Amino acid sequence: xxxxxLQFSPVTQALMATLFTWGLTAAGAALVFVTKSINxxxxxxxxxxxxxxxxxxxxxxxxxxxIEMAEQLGFIPWxxxxxxxxxxxxxxxxxxxxxxxxxxxxxxxxxxxxKTSWQRSTLLVLAITLHNIPEGLAVGVAxxxxxxxxxxxxxxxxxxxxxxxxxxxFPEGTAVSMPLRREGMTRWKSFLxxxxxxxxxxVAGVLGALxxxxxxxxxxxxxxxxxxxxxxxxxxxxxxxxxRSYENIDLVxxxxxxxxxxxxxxxxxxx
Numbered sequence: 690x691x692x693x694x695l696q697f698s699p700v701t702q703a704l705m706a707t708l709f710t711w712g713l714t715a716a717g718a719a720l721v722f723v724t725k726s727i728n729x730x731x732x733x734x735x736x737x738x739x740x741x742x743x744x745x746x747x748x749x750x751x752x753x754x755x756i757e758m759a760e761q762l763g764f765i766p767w768x769x770x771x772x773x774x775x776x777x778x779x780x781x782x783x784x785x786x787x788x789x790x791x792x793x794x795x796x797x798x799x800x801x802x803x804k805t806s807w808q809r810s811t812l813l814v815l816a817i818t819l820h821n822i823p824e825g826l827a828v829g830v831a832x833x834x835x836x837x838x839x840x841x842x843x844x845x846x847x848x849x850x851x852x853x854x855x856x857x858x859f860p861e862g863t864a865v866s867m868p869l870r871r872e873g874m875t876r877w878k879s880f881l882x883x884x885x886x887x888x889x890x891x892v893a894g895v896l897g898a899l900x901x902x903x904x905x906x907x908x909x910x911x912x913x914x915x916x917x918x919x920x921x922x923x924x925x926x927x928x929x930x931x932x933r934s935y936e937n938i939d940l941v942x943x944x945x946x947x948x949x950x951x952x953x954x955x956x957x958x959x960x
Contacts, residue, residue: 706851707894717862718883735860736931737941741948755912757841773913817886823918825890829897
């Protein structure tokens, strides 16, 4: 896998990796062809697992390499990490404030962002799309960082990040398509809407890779920025959604720890 990817440019690598993550979003959305609903306990566990993956990826694949890279470039490591990390969180907070969206399982009056007359289905897709912006950006930045030829950025680490994000994209695709199917939408339309939430990842991935290739001096900030954006999504959306049903909290917590462990193993083994 590593040798295969190395024959392509970082931008192409980022595109291929984010097409993979988009594909797993589509695979999750495709569950509507098998069933009209999914067990709540299973769905919560899948979302908890996804949260664990994203937390681990934020540290092992983004923050830690970003801090190490800042030190190698002569920056103040802790200051670089704080500026990038908080910048990512603030960016997501602003996006969350202005982009109209509705989280699965909530009534129409609970929609967030600028008020619009858009359909409920569109708002549901935009909610998951909001998750996928930092994920695609993180993968693109990781592959772009490899081109800087610094020890802290490895092709194996970038691949591990793409695999981890792809795994956690599966339940996100399901989280969009299933509610739409339950509300009476056809299987095909529910699937198309569900997979559409992942379409932003290749775009964000390519833009992230291009950005850091042209401005390599900001690489540590970019890695920490992506980490901050992902942590915002986990704390503000994934964890609350996975623990909405109080009786499943213990199970979801263990699923989150398993997700963290899987991503940690991937990063340490491949990175």
